[in-house]
Amino acid sequence: MIALIRERSADRRNPPGRRQFPxxxxxxxxxxxxxLAYATASxxxxxxxxxxxxxxxxxxxxxxxxxxxxARPTRLQLTGITLxxxxxxxxSAAA
Numbered sequence: 001m002i003a004l005i006r007e008r009s010a011d012r013r014n015p016p017g018r019r020q021f022p023x024x025x026x027x028x029x030x031x032x033x034x035x036l037a038y039a040t041a042s043x044x045x046x047x048x049x050x051x052x053x054x055x056x057x058x059x060x061x062x063x064x065x066x067x068x069x070x071a072r073p074t075r076l077q078l079t080g081i082t083l084x085x086x087x088x089x090x091x092s093a094a095a
Contacts, residue, residue, distance in 0.1 A: 020068060027064050052091045059084050 034054065041050035059081050065071040073081070 023067055027060075027068075030060065049092075052088050056084055056088060 034057075038047075038050050038054060041047045062073050062077050062081065066073065
């Protein structure tokens, strides 16, 4: 509880600027679209395709960090991104 209270007070002191709101909204909309696609696919039987795409979620997190904070991905993260994209391409080619 103490950690949550401290974290909230730190967020109040350093809220995102107004210029970051469009980026945050785009990230939220993308997350919502992914959740809706997953729910739709699970109901209509295309879950294998959406599961492959959802495996790329860590990649979007790294991209969001770059867009919001300017954090540059490390060499290990770039390797992971490459392998994730390669794996998704191989899975889609096999299907």
